[in-house]
Amino acid sequence: MDISELQKIDEVPLREVWEHEEQDFTPWLLENVDQLASLIGIEINDVNRETAVGDYTADLVGTEPTTDDPVVIENQFGSTDHDHLGKLLTYAAGIDARFVVWVAEGFRDEHRSVLDWLNTRDSSGARFFGVRPRIVSVGTDDAPLGFEFTVIVEPNDWERELRDPLSDREQGYREFFTALVDAYAEHRPSWNRLTPQPRSYLTFGAGISGISFGWVFHGETEFSVELYIDAGDADQNEVIFETFKEDRTTIESNLENDVVWEPLPDGRACRIKVPRSTPAPVEELTSHEQNELIDWGTDQMDAFRDVIEPRLTQL
Structure with missing residues (x-):
């Protein structure tokens, strides 16, 4: 130049x-x-x-x-x-x-x-x-x-x-999500790049306060792409959740993966997620297993947003 x-x-x-x-x-x-x-x-x-x-x-x-x-x-x-x-x-x-x-x-x-x-x-x-x-x-x-x-x-x-002190698992979360952020930002340049923390989840706004997309590890052997609904009121959360659920058949057929609908009865929030099992906890994943999971998370988040975002604009 x-x-x-x-x-x-x-x-x-x-x-x-x-x-x-x-x-x-x-x-x-x-x-x-x-x-x-x-x-x-x-x-x-x-x-x-x-x-x-x-x-x-x-x-x-x-x-x-x-x-x-x-x-x-x-x-x-x-x-x-x-x-x-x-x-x-x-x-x-x-x-x-x-x-x-x-x-x-x-x-x-x-x-x-x-x-x-x-x-x-x-x-x-x-x-x-x-x-x-x-x-x-x-x-x-x-x-x-x-x-x-x-x-x-x-x-x-x-x-x-x-930064400190981190357990092996916390360090594993940070390294995994750092690589995932790089991959997703390259895949979708307009996405606002996040700063990963040593936590089991990485979320970003869905355009409505209290509703977010996220990649989340549940326990040691599950990784999911999900929509988390917590608009501040349990009744409102349930209305939003049920609105999505009315279109359950179309959503599930478009995603071509198992979709789990969780009203989380012990709390006020609700969750819609597409889970995938992992061969080991995050800190024990091989490079190949981690890359495979990142590829899945990148592609699945795109598919998930394509299905969910048009419905969010109708809420």
């Missing part, structure tokens, strides 16, 4: 893309919360807008599924200010949040210092993140826009905490 063709990147204020912070940007953030979660290295499920905290309402509140710990997200246009800092701390305390994310276009030095101090001194175990959303354009005025999140502040030991 001729480097003389390189063009300058121009930043675009968020207000030029989303006119109103609360009415436009917050709903977009809700629909794309998986991008934010992937960046900071967690998953966020059951996300709701305008959650009441005393006399105030938090922008977004969700749950980290592994621990069931609350997650609070406060977003704003422009640079950080004392008003939003006060709100952030009020919401965090009000719901006893363990993950606190401040999304802002710029972070003043004093506010970065506050977040760093909280990560060092907070006795509740809460983890504070500062994340900057950024819109850029390249070249001409009619060039397409690009978007990215950048972590500005995170707990000092966060990378180490995500």
Whole structure:
């Protein structure tokens, strides 16, 4: 490439893309919360807008599924200010949040210092993140826009905490899903690449809050592609589940694999999955067995999404 063709990147204020912070940007953030979660290295499920905290309402509140710990997200246009800092701390305390994310276009030095101090001194175990959303354009005025999140502040030991110490199985999960992410991203370039964690599952949003696609290990010898339904209310989950089940014959015939319908009576969620047995636990799979499972998971997820996504748009 001729480097003389390189063009300058121009930043675009968020207000030029989303006119109103609360009415436009917050709903977009809700629909794309998986991008934010992937960046900071967690998953966020059951996300709701305008959650009441005393006399105030938090922008977004969700749950980290592994621990069931609350997650609070406060977003704003422009640079950080004392008003939003006060709100952030009020919401965090009000719901006893363990993950606190401040999304802002710029972070003043004093506010970065506050977040760093909280990560060092907070006795509740809460983890504070500062994340900057950024819109850029390249070249001409009619060039397409690009978007990215950048972590500005995170707990000092966060990378180490995500990494160590890991059991053999946790390491196996991370290695497997890292390879699966690479394979699926190559297969479907438009897919938002996830950051695998040492867990038995890897999920991403299905376009409706509380509903997600996922690859999941169940026990030691089952791997599945699935749709997990937890829209926040047991009755609503059941309605969604039964709506899919009404079309069970067509769904199963299109997938050409056994489909398991699980209402999960001991909890509020429901699950639709296509399982496959594995010859060994994840940490004992040979390279050939792992590659074969990844190929199956990649192809099966495509087939699964092709069948499920059109029906999701009708809910």
